Amino acid sequence: MHEVFPFYLILIVVIVFLIVLANKIKVAYPVLLVLAGLLISFIPAVPTLHIAPELIFTLFLPPLLYEAAWSISWKELWRWRRVVTGFAFGMVFFTAISVALVANYFIPGFSLALGFLLGGIVSPPDAVSAGAIMKFVKVPKRMSAVLEGESLLNDASSLIIFRFALIAVGTGQFFMGQALGSFAWMIVGGLAVGLAIGWVFMQLHRLITSDANVDIVLTLVAPYLMYILAEELESSGVIAVVSGGLYLSAKRYVFLNSYTRLRGLSVWESLIFVLNGLVFMLIGLDLPEIVQSLHAEAISLPIAIGYGVLITVVLIGSRFLFALLTMFITKIASRFITVADARNPGYKAPMVFGWTGMRGVVSLAAALSIPLQVSEGVDFPQRSLILFITFVVILSTLLVQGLTLPLLIKKIKLNDFDDHMPEEEAERYLDAGINAKAMEFLKKHEGQQLYTELEKITLHWIENSTRVKDHALLPLLKAHYQELLESQRNWLLAANSGNERLDEELVRKYLAKIDLEESRIMEV
Structure with a gap:
């Protein structure tokens, strides 16, 4: 580990430079970081990096989700809760089903279970990429609120699909009743763990109000404890971190003093800056390992690229379609229940929502976490191809959608919904x-x-x-x-x-x- 440590330090310096450059040329920094990682991976002297999925899930994911939960507006999240829930759960399930059917039909050797596994991996859009792009363009507040809310919850729904599909591939069986029970426990258990640990940490903060350093350390420990405990109880660690983060965020003016809030904000901004930079750089750096595994199974690279492009098209199309369906369903539902806004947004809003589906680190981590073998002596089917398709999806959505989304938003000139005061x-x-x-x-x-x-x-x-x-x-x-x-x-x-x-x-x-x-x- 100490031999590659200088390399990681150099990476951090490169990341800082690239993010500054991205802000100057008004390009979403995840795009530059992934491309830089790709270019660096082709340098002969660069060590081949093996990204352990546990590293991403346990080290990176909890603080990224926790900081997002603290940053989001609960008022806006509640106001647009129906649309947010629809995108975070409905869109993910709809996308996973679409990918499963297409993969089963067009990719030789792909069963429906493998299709759902791939669908669970590539269905969640990446929040960081969309957020980085939104800095350079003006969009209605409701749209940014829905995208932020979706990003908090879609990782949980996609990873739930991934778990069940992984079991189905391994056992060759799927029991609907058992799956529904497990799904309910993952949601309820995650909520319970997050809120319970959040309450305990709030009491700890109240007992140690005189030391800002201790308070900040507690905020750093909380998301990891929420995630790890929830996962140990076989519930959703993502939901635990999100629910606990939202709870503590809403109570921040109760148990944290002003000095701690200010210092904590600076610490967390720096931490998230480094973590986001590293994960996107690591995506690019992981290409050699993914391609090597593809060659080991004698899978043609052009054919694999074709499958990746096919799945990317399915993802974009299904998100467009679901955005339109959501608009029509909201319009119909407004006749029976009170909704936040029943006005018809036209085609522009669904078009932008459909084009914000860049994929990122959670998809790669899920793909990497697929076991090498189903059972002793039996290799996991299509593992290398799933990994490569996931990489193609991440790269193509970041480059194509990431680079063109600002142009699309400027071109179509979104309507002002007058949700907020000037x-x-x-x-x-x-x-x-x-x-x-x-x-x-x-x-x-x-x-x-x-x-x-x-x-x-x-x-x-x-x-x-x-x-x-x-x-x-x-x-x-x-x-x-x-x-x-x-x-x-x-x-x-x-x-x-x-x-x-x-x-x-x-x-x-x-x-x-x-x-x-x-x-x-x-x-x-």
Whole structure:
């Protein structure tokens, strides 16, 4: 391991350079990283890397999911819950069925069980790729909210299909009743584990509020414990991490102080930056091992590429079709139940949703985790071909869809659904609200001890919306000022939860300003 350690350090430096370059030329960085990994893999002196699936599932996946759960808006997730659930579960199952039928019909030696196995592997779109592309184009908030919500849950549904298909291939049997029971336990067990561990960690945070370093370490440990325990109980580790992350995210202003929230955000941003970079670079670097296994089984490379392109076309087509079906089903359902928005979005929104299906690291990890043998002395059928098809799907969707999605979005000019206040209007509303809380606070303390000093720093905070002057605050004055900041924070949280048209991302920027001011006066 120590012999290749310098190589990994060089990789991290290359990753940083490529991500900076991607931002400058406005290209999604996963595309550049995969291509760079491919090019590096052809250099003779580069060591051949063997990517253990356990490394990706256990080391990379929990923190990536956990950070996504903390970043997503619960308000938006709940608002679009029906569409999100439809894409995260319905779309994945629909895609897996489509892939299974096509693979069974067109690829020699592919049974339906193997087709479902391949479908479970390649069905979940990659959240990081879509998110990286959305930075460079403007899309309606509802679309980004649905894509973020889908990315939190689709890994769980695809890995559930993968597990059942793996059992069916190994045993040659499939019992519907047993499968439904296992499916229910994976969902319920994952939820229970995630929420239970989330609650325990919240209590631990409350007991250790004086040490920000310990708090941050606990946030790093939590997703791994959720994932590992859920998997040990044969439930869904993905759902455990997502549910636990959403629970703790919603309670962050209860058990974490402002200083810890700010420091923790910086730590997590750096960690996720490195992890995302590494996993996409490793995808490209793994090509030699995949091609070598294909040659070992005497499978023609052009034919294998053809199968990969075929499955890619099926994936894109099925996602387009499901996006259209979702639109029509929502329209029909609006006659019987209340939905978030029953307006017909036309063909543009389904077209964009259909073109956001880039595949990534979860698909590769699932393919790599296929065992070498079904039983002692019996090789797993079509394993090398499944691995190669998965690689072709990842590479082609990243290159074709990843590079053309920004052009598509600019070309079709998506409609503005008017889901949220314009940013300037929202800023005026938030400024007026927190300033009103400040004046209300001053009126409440009028005539009390240190009122003049309190008025001075409060008015300075209102006028500048930044830090107060750098001078030592008396303990009583500091306590009053913290009370003011807490009242403004509570008002922002209430405004966010009570107003659907407020963009939570903007509200979080205001909350971060208050955290910054509060953490600063704690040090004065």
